[in-house]
Amino acid sequence: MDLKNHPFITYFDTLQAEKLCQQAVVENFSSETIIFEEGEIPDYLYLVLEGQVEFSKHMGIGKNQIVAFANINEFFGEFGVLDGQPRSAKATATAGTTLAKIPCDQLMEILHQTNGGVVLNIFRHIIQRLRGTTEQLVSQVVYKEKMVLIGEMINTLIHDFKSPFTSIQLASEMLKEQHLDADTQEWCELIQAQITQMLSMADEVLEFSRGNSTLYKTPINVIDLLNRFHRLNRNYFQHTKVAFIFDAPDLTLSIDETKILRVLQNLVSNAVEAFNDQGGEIEIKVRATGNRVQIKIADNGPGIPQEIQKRLFEPFVTYGKSGGTGLGTAISQSIINAHGGEISFQSKVGAGTTFYIYLPL
Structure with missing residues (x-):
């Protein structure tokens, strides 16, 4: 994408747009490259020309929660530019990403000289981003609550089912020992296999609710x-x-x-x-x-x-x-x-x- 056609650049008049393009530094980022860390002092506003950027927040030791994405034609980092506070999230390139970086001090100088319409357009973008992030966070909270509930239910089911399942398996084993004909042997083996599969299915749902999958290859x-x-x-x-x-x-x-x-x-x-x-x-x-x-x-x-x-x-x-x-x-x-x-x-x-x-x- 051509920088001068980026929506953020088109907010400004011709002279200001040209100045922003001259000041911008275009840089390519490979997948999983960190653009900035949470807590860093802001130095640029970023325009997404190609690819996608993922934002995540630190949630504890070794844990990060994805909170939003920025795609082509969007921009990010405007909070740090406007209030000067440290970055509120970590930004990571998730695909072959091309960004245009506009230095904070030079952008603020232009914003001080621009008309109110440009500022309103930027605020509209910020509000839209906040709404999207809020909806995503609400969805994640609901999802986590559902998974916790499912995990608790499966734990209870496994505990309650173990006794009757054990009884069914023992009964099928006794029938298999007492009746050696091929049909009885096959049906008893099928009963045992299905009970084993039912218990493993419950375990897999439990693993999924906890966010892990243990393999025994x-x-x-x-x-x-x-x-x-x-x-x-x-x-x-x-x-x-x-x-x-x-x-x-x-x-x-x-x-x-x-x-x-x-x-x-x-x-x-x-x-x-x-x-x-x-x-x-x-x-x-x-x-x-x-x-x-x-x-x-x-x-x-x-x-x-x-x-x-x-x-x-x-x-x-x-x-x-x-x-x-x-x-x-x-x-x-x-x-x-x-x-x-x-x-x-x-x-x-x-x-x-x-x-x-x-x-x-």
């Missing part, structure tokens, strides 16, 4: 993983009239099997629910691509509503599901990120949805 064959997933869900697919297909090469990944099964369960269950008892098809394809493996999960359902597509991986985002919590895709993303992978999707209303998961080989 082991070498897992992808075909074995998908066979296990199919075995756990075979009756579910039959009951919901869903055709499940998978295609995978014979390769091994170092993953937390329980957590990756949880991701598959979340995404596939969402697809099954979207079929709304009308039946459908879900296909999982696994392919090695360079130093990563791609897991593609495709369905021929109604697609993800446009209303939530941009926020699908945010917690508590749900649409049209009577029992939905809006945590499934958020937990899935946190698990994939913890594995050093990526997750994305493509969806068209009325034409189905495809999720793409990339994990390191």
Whole structure:
């Protein structure tokens, strides 16, 4: 972006705008570069020409809370310029960022000479920024309160469920010992596997509410993983009239099997629910691509509503599901990120949805 076309520069008359452009220092910042620290004495006003800047406040030992962002065509650092107080937040470049830096003393000299209209425009920008920051902080406070409540509820559920789950597991083990026929053996193993999965699902929600994800990685064959997933869900697919297909090469990944099964369960269950008892098809394809493996999960359902597509991986985002919590895709993303992978999707209303998961080989 050309500096002279930046909205802040256009506030001023021609001579003042030219002077500001002459005084400005244009600088490029790589990703994660700190522009200034919280508490520093202000020396520049910054105009964003390219990229994005993240603002965060120190919240304790090793903890920082993101409070706002500045994008292309915006400016920041005006509080320090106007009141001379130390910086109220830390500024960090989050992408390949280009900034124009205008020295404080030279900017104040021009502001003293300008008309009231320019000052009003700057104040409008400040008010708009404050409103946006306030809304973001309120959302973060509400989110934290929800996560604390969920954590407390899950703790209680795990405690209350352990006794009946243990009884069910013991009963299934006794049946398995007393009845050696293949059907009984298979059903008892399925009962035990499902109870284990239910407890692990509760643990994963608890971990997510605390903001961490502990991995227990082991070498897992992808075909074995998908066979296990199919075995756990075979009756579910039959009951919901869903055709499940998978295609995978014979390769091994170092993953937390329980957590990756949880991701598959979340995404596939969402697809099954979207079929709304009308039946459908879900296909999982696994392919090695360079130093990563791609897991593609495709369905021929109604697609993800446009209303939530941009926020699908945010917690508590749900649409049209009577029992939905809006945590499934958020937990899935946190698990994939913890594995050093990526997750994305493509969806068209009325034409189905495809999720793409990339994990390191």
